[in-house]
Amino acid sequence: MARVVVVGGGYGGLASAARLAKLGHQVTLVERLPELGGALERVEADGFGWDAGPTYTLLPAVLRDLFRKSGRPLERELELEQLEVVREHRFEDDTRVRVPAGTRGAQLAAFDELEPGLGQRWVDHVASYTDDWEVLRRGYLEEPWTPGALPREVAARLDSRETLHKRLRRTFRDERLRLVAGHPFVADGHELRNVPAWAGLQAYVEQRFGAWTVPGGMSELAGALRARLATRKVEVLTSTTALDLVLREGRAVAVATDAGELDADVVVCAVDPRRLPALAPYVARTTPAIPPVVCHVGVEGDLPALADLPPELVLHGDPMLVVRTGGTAPDGATALTVHGRGRLAEDILRALARHRIDLRHGLVTRVDRSPRDLVEHWGGSPLGVLWQGRSTVRQRLGPRTPVEGVYAAGASATPGSGLPFVGLSAALVAQAVGPA
Template sequence: MEGTDALSRVVVVGAGFGGLSVAARLAARGHRVEVFEQGPEVGGKLGWFSRDGFSFDTGPSLLTLPAVQRDLFLKTGAPIEEVLDVVPLDPVAHYRFGDGTELDLPGGGLPAVAAALDDALGAGTGAQWTAFQRRAARIWDVAREPFLESALEGPRTLVRLARSTSDVRTVAPWASLRGLGRTYLQDPRLRTLLDRYATYSGSDPAKAPAALATVPFVEQAFGAWYVRGGLHRLAQAVADRAVENGARIRTGTPVARVLEAGGRASGLRLQDGTEVAADVVVSAVDAARLYRDLLPRPRLQPKRRLRSSSGFVLLLALDGRTPGLRHHTVLFPPDYDAEFADLAAGRPVADPTVYVSAPDDPALRPDEHSEAWFVLVNAPVHDPAGGTDWRDAGLVERYAATVLETMARRGLDVRDRVRWSEVRTPADLEHLTGSDGGAIYGTASNGARSAFLRPANRSPVPGLFLVGGSSHPGGGLPLVGLSARIVTDLVGGAD
């Protein structure tokens, strides 16, 4: 049972990265684990699409904080390097700012980043960014163990951060990421670069807490990494590791209800009516969906939280090669604030930032004369009742053309090279992954409460736990991996 060394029957709802990670960890501890996934494949948002020899990761395109994944594989059987080819990215990304300035952001550590900034943006910009990163490093040191690596315990989690007055001043829970940045960064392009990191959690930099300064710090201090063959291989490798440790994974098996008996979670009812008994239930689906749809006690549903942004995606199968193309390219608009205003209003962004992921990986293209591009722009969630209805075919067609035109204006015109394209909208993401409205990260980290007090890993129902990007400590592969580690420790069992 939870919190002891006794071994349990554990059922996991959802085979996204969080569900697979917790299944592998719990199975390695000796628990009897069974995973139920509604879709035909594992991976969740670590999706994959192939056609005519072109292949695309449809979710994350890089790994940060690789120590989290290394720990997962070591604790479940063998080092990650024995099953995956994980390679550092250098440069991590190519940025084109609204004024036409271009920057290759290196992957060689913080001193290399400072030197690149001085070269691209002018002398002194590296020193500004370094001063900011020193503050971010202090925030990381203060918040990492008591918050990111520990279970959420409501307001007591924030109290853990208040071990000293200096710690509180360091984290500055009253400040926004943008506000903190402007204390250190005078160059407007540095401010734009920092604002971009708020979108890693689907948030608004003017509202996201200063603690998100740790996002660029982690990426630049510990590096960014790619899995050759695509990041979907990471999900498959974790699924394989879970099975090797005795877990069973059942795809195409939707869950209808979390069962309760004697005041605690007691198993699942599947959509076909089958009931599966369990000592422990781990939900790896969107927290909003769990509390709204899967629990028999709606009163447990937490207060409605602001959903993170979603994404509008083009998968482009291109003829020809692009000289000098980087793994990641980010094309900023002249007015970045207008993008966040459109998102807050629930409307498609008129002049969006365009993100292109185009790994130079032979596994993703049919030949050496082709390229597979994943193109993403931030988008409001699917909300036909009060916002944008992404099932409107006319809107989707017009907006896809807008994205291509925007790319062309900013120097990446591929319209005459498109062999075929595939569009993924927030409505598609909601359908494929069960995320509320297609919110990529579940809850937006806008404000200290949203960032630090996400849905807890231990639910109000004894024996029911939450893992994944919509619960503590947050979205993105490293935090989801930490979520799985936290839940594993809460459930307990032999190592």
């Protein structure tokens, strides 16, 4: 039985701790905030509630595998609900498209409604990622890897010079299709010229496996994992800051915290490695992806602009605004979250009103968070590492690190942000560490 210290109580840390405890290790989890969950936390004000971070997930099999391999099946703990529509895109020419998830035929029909013939172009683009997904899933996303010993097919994709910007320009004449395909990366703060083309396989994942949410909010997932840690007898130290690794002859033997040292045979870094000076030099060439401007809004009354809103609405332009529904609210009221990217030179609700969605007259409450607020609160970016070209993927840490006995999980250890990639990173750490 190894003594394992997991640094970070976000989704990556929770998932790593649950898996390693089930494998028979003695696990301690350290979190600097008073509560576990990280970006899965819930924001509340004046009777309204909002997800602080993600509002849905892809690849539900990752969640099911986590719960099955750490105890009871997911279905006994949480309800997963499939979304019919992932998001709606509204363009500057007043056209729009609602993108269904989980079926090729529904997406083909949706894009043909935007303009006849676009449906086939879209589904052909998505299908072009089939081989990328299978190769990277088998040799990279689901198997522990080391940069110098990647399978040839995996290395060929990771080292390709083709960017997503270049692929989309070559594939689509219609700018609207380019905007839809590039949106997940633009929303996370990336420049498409710096994103490798293979990363666009997210469109394939959405189409094939669908998008899923948890009734009541994704914070319910954090609650279920907290309960799972208690069942697995994980020692949880909240309001405790990890300061650094304690090394002896190049190996981690403890984690230094503001409450003293925690002896460890294995350490899992599930936070931005920059927060641990012993790991910071290994990620010096990477940069965090900066979160958007966020405004959680509570409104009351029958506002026509809110009729038939999808779970996520993308308003293209500069700034680009994203409206997310699904929060909880008192009777007769509605909870929404608005994200802003780009040249946001005015109040975000005023910018939203320019798109004929005016929430100001029914406004009851709002909670504003700047990118700096979010990074300082969480101690890092839940969006992981900024794409700065093809080399970025090899400059991350995880699942192993150059320090013996230290592993990495979480958003900073994955080739993409979001719950599926973070969940896969925790599974890789558990495989690399192995059973007690």
